[in-house]
Amino acid sequence: MDWIMIFRYLGVAIALANISIIVILLSIYWKNYRKWKSEYTIGLLIFGFFLLIQNLLSMGFLAPPPPPGPSGGVGDGYSLMLINICQLISLSALLKISWK
Incomplete structure (x- = not known):
């Protein structure tokens, strides 16, 4: 297995961890919104929703095999993994602060 595929698999695993944390945060924020009806909490829900979409899309870019070619798409997999x-x-850190 070459480094390109290792970066892609690692990036997918990290994106899955991100998605799990975002879902937990969204459930915390939804519970808080139902309790307090705060506009701030609505903002957190909207932010979390779009962050969830972004992570789902990044998984889509990391999951397929790299396109054939001389570079093999190393930069894309590596940069998305770092993100x-x-x-x-x-x-x-946000989960640690929000968890009560």
Whole structure:
């Protein structure tokens, strides 16, 4: 297995972790909205929804095999994996703050 596929599989695994955290956060924010009816919570719900869509789309770009060619798409898989790692770190911090 070459590095391109390792980056893609790692990126997909990290995107799945991000999606799981986002779903947990959305459930927390929905519960808080039903309790307090705050506009701030609606903003968090909208933000989380679009972040969820972004992570689902990034999985779509990482999951297929790289296109044939001399470069093999190394940059795309690697950069998306790094973006997903940054999101995982920030979402984990947000989950730690939001979890009560």
